[in-house]
Amino acid sequence: MSDFQDFLMDDFGEVEIVEKTVKLGGKEKKMKFKPITAAKGDELRKSCRKISFHKGQKxxxxxxxxxxxxxxxxxxMHPDFKNKELQSSWGVLGAENLLNAMKVKMLDGEYxxxxxxxxxxxxxxxxxNELIEEAKN
Structure with missing residues (x-):
């Protein structure tokens, strides 16, 4: 008899929102974060892929x-990069454009x-950075 009780849907916990103080733009800011699911991570990675062919090899x-x-x-979760009002205050449209605008005011180490x-x-x-180095090798 196999024991699968630990893998029933009810046994998986809900993710919690984590609050952290982060230094951005030289000032400490309270931010809230919520982990993404593995499925969402796959979706994000796939959206950042570029497929090309070189000498018949993919x-x-x-x-x-x-x-x-x-x-x-x-x-x-906070700040919500998808918030139109926040984007407007930075003079941009879109979450990625907002993050890029904020990066201009951040130190590289802060990002x-x-x-x-x-x-x-x-x-x-x-x-x-460690994962990128491993992937390169």
Missing amino acids: IIETDQDAYMAKIIIETT SELFSIVSEINGYDKSM
Whole structure:
């Protein structure tokens, strides 16, 4: 007899919203994050893929910068990057354009720290830079 009780749908917990203080633009901001599902992660990765063919061989490349932006946007609950009023205050349309506008006011290390927090909340135990280096090798 196989024991599958631990894998019944009711045994899977709901994800919780995590509140963190993050330094952005030189000031500390309270932000809220919610982990994405594995299915959503797959969807985001696929949307950042480019498929090409070289000498008859299929080559799949993932735009890591685009993936980082999408995972930050989908994981961040507050501020809501999809909020039209917030986008308007920055003079942009679209969540990715808002994040890019905010990046202009952030230090590079602040953006990396934001992604590090998002990665940790989503269950990655390695930083994206480590994962990128592993993928290159």
